[in-house]
Amino acid sequence: MQSSHAASAVAAAFDDANLIAHAGLVPVMRLAEQCGLARLVTDKVKLSGARNSAGAAADAKVTSIMAGMAAGADSIDDLDVLRHGAMPALFGGIRAPSTLGTFLRAFTHGHALQLHAVHRKFLAELAAHTPLLPGAGERAFIDVDSTHKRVYGRTKQGAEYGRFKGIRTLHPLLATVCTPSSRPVIAAVRMRRGKAADSRGAPKFVSEALATAREAGCTGTRILRADSQFYNAGVIAACRRAGAHFSITTGMNPAIKRAVHTIPDQAWQQISYPTAVPDPDTGELISGAEVAEIPAYTAFTGRKKSEQVTARLIVRRVRDLAKPPTVGEQDELFPVWRYHPFFTDNPAQTLKAEREHRHHAVVEQVIADSKASALAHLPSGHFNANAAWLTLWAMTYNLLRATGALASAFHAKATTATLRSHLVNVPARIARSARRITLHLPNNWPWRHAWTRLLDTVHGPSPEPV
Structure with missing residues (x-):
């Protein structure tokens, strides 16, 4: 040309x-x-x-x-x-x-809450008048995550040095809703200070997101998916009050480690990915993994009996390429697996539940979209x-x-x-x-x-x- x-x-x-x-x-x-x-x-x-x-x-x-x-x-x-x-x-x-x-x-904060109410009702109207969430009456996924948005200027209210050293941020929290055949839309958002913990206000936020999803036509099975920052009794209690299922990454805390090590070798099922996927820890592309399940794992045993939850613990393990296997008897002393457990009451069979949980990464597409559009800047000092x-x-x-x-x-x-x-x-x-x-x-x-x-x-x- x-x-x-x-x-x-x-x-x-x-x-x-x-x-x-x-x-x-x-x-x-x-x-x-x-x-x-x-x-x-x-x-x-x-x-x-x-x-x-x-x-x-x-x-x-x-x-x-x-x-x-x-x-x-x-x-x-x-x-x-x-x-x-x-x-x-x-x-x-x-x-x-x-x-x-x-x-x-x-x-003010109160006016921002009024605008949240507009957002909630507007989404319900959009879903009622357009094919925004096809299949929502059967199965829908609500994904919760947070992100840090870098801001500049020392007079910007709420900007603090948080997760990233030397970088001042604000810390938005968002929830999306999607179906197996649709892209996600945004069910709820909250602006927070840069140092706010990822799970701060999460139970109330989850309750709002689940209610918004129902108003938008998600009247069938609803599954809340989240990362390990949201693995707490309050979030799961909010799901159960709303009649929704949960699928939350747990991380490898000591109780989870003990449970994972009780899984017998013959319980692991091989899975292969049609296309290589990035490992959540290293970013390396992997083409296969193994999955196993503990059908009845009780979480939050340090809390009172009424707050303890018994559900499925599903674990995916992948070979740690940074630790290549050794020869002979050393294989047993130095295992070459990394484990990625999540806690869920999703009624689907094990491999399907694992696949659906892994799809939680779709929320990252919305976060990337935000930073490439109107959230490229948070434009006010207020x-x-x-x-x-x-x-x-x-x-x-x-x-x-x-x-x-x-x-x-x-x-x-x-x-x-x-x-x-x-x-x-x-x-x-x-x-x-x-x-x-x-x-x-x-x-x-x-x-x-x-x-x-x-x-x-x-x-x-x-x-x-x-």
């Missing part, structure tokens, strides 16, 4: 008032309207007292922020991407970045403004996932970056005729059929709940 004109023959002028750079926002924000986003914000988010001016028309400000995030904004200043060309002809109530920044800084920004990102993420589900089978499982480049960031010229606006998009756009299907679906009669 090369330029077809000499450099001197090309000129540019930013003077066309009928162009827009993000035509995909038309069906995206229409879907948000159909799912009652503005109404939910008006009903739930109440900025009172001296914050009244910032909270006026909160629905327009929330939708402006979410539209900017859908278009690729990762800071407050970037929200100005909405104010160009013919955007005012297509959308009313677009707010300036300065106004949106003032709105976010007016949030902790609660960043908490609101986090929740608005989660709502935008779910909105784009629902958009992809309506567009095509491919886009239903595409990443946010792909959805944005294929469906949202499409240039268009508007034309007006007989009180009707027509969008003229690029000829031969590769994903025009998916885009047209999306537009026709959301701009036709209001869809019936699926």
Whole structure:
């Protein structure tokens, strides 16, 4: 590919008032309207007292922020991407970045909780009106994990030196929900200080995530999956109160080690991976492992009887390539296995339960997605403004996932970056005729059929709940 004109023959002028750079926002924000986003914000988010001016028309400000995030904004200043060309002809109530920044800084912890309520109800509406979670009535997985987001500036509230030496972070907690045939969506998020323990507030958070999953249509078997940081009696009790199963990595604490060493050699089953998978400890690719189960293991024996839990302990072991086997009698003295146990009441057979637990890593895709989009920055010095920004990102993420589900089978499982480049960031010229606006998009756009299907679906009669 090369330029077809000499450099001197090309000129540019930013003077066309009928162009827009993000035509995909038309069906995206229409879907948000159909799912009652503005109404939910008006009903739930109440900025009172001296914050009244910032909270006026909160629905327009929330939708402006979410539209900017859908278009690729990762800071407050970037929200100005909405104010160009013919955007005012297509959308009313677009707010300036300065106004949106003032709105976010007016949030308190209570207002952030109000926005969480909006997120929860909005996800339920998206799931009711789009094929967002196919098969949710039969089986769904709720994955809980935390991440550290590096921030800069000593005046940023809540930023502390946590897990990573010399790096100041905030410490978001998130829960996703998915089915065996869908990509995950976000059930709940929480912003926390950099030094907060991974499991801080986890039982309450798990209860909220499980309730949100049920509201989103996950009425069948629900299985909570988590890493060893969440292996505690409170999290498991929250699962049982909600009528959900659990599958939680335990780590190799002394009690677990003693239990693992009681497993007879003949109990181990060979498994082979169709494609090599990374070892969770070393990152090396492995193609096979062995799995065994202790059917009745009692956890938390140091607690009172009512808090002890008896369930399955499933263990996967892989060869430790860093310790190659020796010869002769030394084989028994120096075993070459590393063990990865998890505690579960998943009713599936052993190998299936192990495979489903290993799929917990899908939550890392959402975390990576966040840091490549609106969470590339946590843009405010105010902790609660960043908490609101986090929740608005989660709502935008779910909105784009629902958009992809309506567009095509491919886009239903595409990443946010792909959805944005294929469906949202499409240039268009508007034309007006007989009180009707027509969008003229690029000829031969590769994903025009998916885009047209999306537009026709959301701009036709209001869809019936699926």
